[in-house]
Amino acid sequence: MWILFAFGSAFFAGMTAILSKSGIKNTDSNVATAVRTVVVLLFSWLMVFLVGSQDTLGEISERTLLFLILSGFATGASWLCYFKALQLGNVNKVTPIDKSSTILTMLLAMIFLGESITIIKIVAIILIGIGTYLMIQKKKELADTKVNNNRWIVYAVFSAIFASLTSILGKIGIEGVESNLGTAIRTIVVLIMAWVVVFVTGKQHMVKTIDRKSMIFIVLSGFATGGSWLCYYRALKDGLASVVVPIDKLSILITILFSYVFLKEILTKKALLGLALILIGTLSLLI
Numbered sequence: 001m002w003i004l005f006a007f008g009s010a011f012f013a014g015m016t017a018i019l020s021k022s023g024i025k026n027t028d029s030n031v032a033t034a035v036r037t038v039v040v041l042l043f044s045w046l047m048v049f050l051v052g053s054q055d056t057l058g059e060i061s062e063r064t065l066l067f068l069i070l071s072g073f074a075t076g077a078s079w080l081c082y083f084k085a086l087q088l089g090n091v092n093k094v095t096p097i098d099k100s101s102t103i104l105t106m107l108l109a110m111i112f113l114g115e116s117i118t119i120i121k122i123v124a125i126i127l128i129g130i131g132t133y134l135m136i137q138k139k140k141e142l143a144d145t146k147v148n149n150n151r152w153i154v155y156a157v158f159s160a161i162f163a164s165l166t167s168i169l170g171k172i173g174i175e176g177v178e179s180n181l182g183t184a185i186r187t188i189v190v191l192i193m194a195w196v197v198v199f200v201t202g203k204q205h206m207v208k209t210i211d212r213k214s215m216i217f218i219v220l221s222g223f224a225t226g227g228s229w230l231c232y233y234r235a236l237k238d239g240l241a242s243v244v245v246p247i248d249k250l251s252i253l254i255t256i257l258f259s260y261v262f263l264k265e266i267l268t269k270k271a272l273l274g275l276a277l278i279l280i281g282t283l284s285l286l287i
Helices: 002-023 029-051 053-059 062-088 091-099 101-112 119-136 147-174 179-200 204-209 212-238 241-249 251-262 269-284
Strands: none
Touching: 002 029, 002 062, 002 091, 002 212, 002 241, 002 251, 029 053, 029 062, 029 179, 029 204, 029 212, 053 179, 062 091, 062 147, 062 179, 091 101, 091 119, 091 147, 091 251, 091 269, 101 119, 101 147, 119 269, 147 179, 179 204, 179 212, 212 241, 241 251, 241 269, 251 269
């Protein structure tokens, strides 16, 4: 049953990118992130009360709390960069860069957590790296001459970097707290951070200007993220993390499929080859 939850996590995670892309077409990405984080916060605390871990809140050490807060800041920064990249670029190009955070996470885990680096991990890193490079390449005849056209790459790269830091900081912080409770605490930090950015940039008035269609997509993306987390942590509870995590990363397949069906984003042969390499590299981690 836990394998079904793992695939459910990948499915909802894949939907998140598409729903978010649809929701930020006519909305500032920072404002949209702040709004959807409210929904995610509700989901995260729902998980806490479902497993009954709210009673352990007072047992969290200062060290654990510090790393959870730092992880929350990293998550918030990753989300802000990710949704800005989605607003500026195509989903089927932004997502591979974001998912390549797996590479940096494995390297950081080796350096800071003392995790071993195996031949299989090295092969996976190479395949995912080459695959990501192929997926973000453009045909020369399709290249856009606008200066801002490639800004999404910068945001996507920072999204991946902060996502990797989230995993490492979260791993350290989660050691002293129940995982669902740790996620809920981190989400509070993300919520505060997202709204601080909105108010600092003076965009809080834009919340009222979000049209009904965009708001629906933004809220649905929040539900999708919440659904992904519910499935992910249920899968981790009953299954093997070494199997659950790679399956969750397969959400890139769902994202690419939906981007083709709903956003009419077409992959080139080179991009398809890149996608295949990313999938092979990800699946090799299951060995």
